Amino acid sequence: MSDRPDVIVVGGGLGGLLVACEVLRRGGRPLLLEAGPNPGGVAATIHDQGYVLEPAAGSFLLPHSHLTPILESARATTVPAAAAHRRYVYNRDTLFELAGPAAAATRLVTTRGKLRLLREPWVSTPPGSADESLLAFLERRLGPEVGRLGATLMAHGVFAGDPAQLSARAAYPRFVALEDGSGSMVRGGIERRRSRPEGTPRATVHVAPNGMAGLAAELAAHLGDDFRADWPVESVQHDGDEWAVVGAGEERAASVVVALAPAQAARVVPARLAAILDEAHAAPVAVVGLGGHAADLPVPSGFGALTGPDTDLHILGLLFESSYAPGRSPARHRLLKGIFGGAADPSVLGLSDDDLVELATEEAGRMLDVPLLPSWTRVVRHEAGIPQYHLGHGAWLERLDGLGAELPGLHLAGWGYRGIGVSSLAEDAALIAQRVLTRR
Ligand SMILES: Cc1cc2nc3c(=O)[nH]c(=O)nc-3n(C[C@H](O)[C@H](O)[C@H](O)COP(=O)(O)OP(=O)(O)OC[C@H]3O[C@@H](n4cnc5c(N)ncnc54)[C@H](O)[C@@H]3O)c2cc1C
Numbered sequence: 548m549s550d551r552p553d554v555i556v557v558g559g560g561l562g563g564l565l566v567a568c569e570v571l572r573r574g575g576r577p578l579l580l581e582a583g584p585n586p587g588g589v590a591a592t593i594h595d596q597g598y599v600l601e602p603a604a605g606s607f608l609l610p611h612s613h614l615t616p617i618l619e620s621a622r623a624t625t626v627p628a629a630a631a632h633r634r635y636v637y638n639r640d641t642l643f644e645l646a647g648p649a650a651a652a653t654r655l656v657t658t659r660g661k662l663r664l665l666r667e668p669w670v671s672t673p674p675g676s677a678d679e680s681l682l683a684f685l686e687r688r689l690g691p692e693v694g695r696l697g698a699t700l701m702a703h704g705v706f707a708g709d710p711a712q713l714s715a716r717a718a719y720p721r722f723v724a725l726e727d728g729s730g731s732m733v734r735g736g737i738e739r740r741r742s743r744p745e746g747t748p749r750a751t752v753h754v755a756p757n758g759m760a761g762l763a764a765e766l767a768a769h770l771g772d773d774f775r776a777d778w779p780v781e782s783v784q785h786d787g788d789e790w791a792v793v794g795a796g797e798e799r800a801a802s803v804v805v806a807l808a809p810a811q812a813a814r815v816v817p818a819r820l821a822a823i824l825d826e827a828h829a830a831p832v833a834v835v836g837l838g839g840h841a842a843d844l845p846v847p848s849g850f851g852a853l854t855g856p857d858t859d860l861h862i863l864g865l866l867f868e869s870s871y872a873p874g875r876s877p878a879r880h881r882l883l884k885g886i887f888g889g890a891a892d893p894s895v896l897g898l899s900d901d902d903l904v905e906l907a908t909e910e911a912g913r914m915l916d917v918p919l920l921p922s923w924t925r926v927v928r929h930e931a932g933i934p935q936y937h938l939g940h941g942a943w944l945e946r947l948d949g950l951g952a953e954l955p956g957l958h959l960a961g962w963g964y965r966g967i968g969v970s971s972l973a974e975d976a977a978l979i980a981q982r983v984l985t986r987r
Contacts, residue, residue: 560588592758638855663690707889
């Protein structure tokens, strides 16, 4: 029996780890090669003076049909978040709560906007399935006011993106599928809920108590010696019926999964694929952690607040870390996390760390309507950026798929392609694992 792996996975971020663990769960043998000393990629949790700052993924929804089985098979530790259902929006200089009794009477949306929203089920659907921006799609369906608000929140919350540039179909396929399937988002949502088998548990926000880096380490440990750190891959070459992966050594397998962001992947894959990957968009973001004594940093109960379209603030979102994820700050202390930059405001990354902290402190204070005096601060910059699924992303994916026939056994995974969140990475992992194992 050959000791060759069924698949070589390049990149030990959450995307690559989920693919490798899913292949293992289905009875295959993956070999994962990671350039750095640790698994986890951008989700590199910072532990400092009792604060735990997640610079990237910090929460995810469970149970999930694909993520849950992978995490369970690796015995990865997760716990439910606290009070995560309490969410806020900051718009027109006011913080609005979206859950609970306050939500029903919210003045976030005008009466005119609410009345237009009620007409959504009767809005006609244009023929065809043209690529449409998230802003255009939601304005068409929900009306100009709620559409612009919703598109801004969705773009800020997941992509740090520009709603006029993001493709609705690529960035939020489930929403567009509601219109495709039922002619209305409201009707589609109701039908989807009704079709759910009775007793299906509702997914709720979960966190990794040992940090996302801890969760990544648990997934890597599950792979045993088939997770190799300090193994930078230089090239992935098609050689006869198999793939040669060259870097710290040479490894061969019938399939290879390149789980790197498109710009990183372009440096190692065959040139004709690299040329397409180089067209991908990404937007840099900065994450600012503000910690301090509860008296100096009063953090409301809940998950956090996103900023709407009618504000002069730079901050895209403010997460109440110590509120929904206990353990992220020392006792009697609190932690806030602000997200800056993104597609609409990349120049803010030109600020020094000190200026970013000052901006975050001032803007978070305005959002919460209280002066903040943080005693612990940290700035993490994602210069390579969050992938942006701009208009044309679907056609770009089709061109990549089109090359698949010329490069059999090569797959692309990670957040650059079919979803940004950890649960999307797990869905992708299931699809890729199935393709890899049918090729054995
Ligand atoms: C601010 C922010 C907040 C977020 N919040 C959430 C959230 O709350 N929930 C959620 O679900 N998601 C969230 N995400 C998204 C989530 O963090 C990402 O989807 C995920 O971490 C991306 O993982 P990846 O493996 O695709 O990429 P990466 O993390 O970039 O991993 C790629 C890996 O490949 C390695 N590598 C690079 N080049 C090579 C090479 N040549 N050879 C070998 N290895 C190589 C790198 O060292 C790295 O480890 C957030 C992201 C950001 C930036």
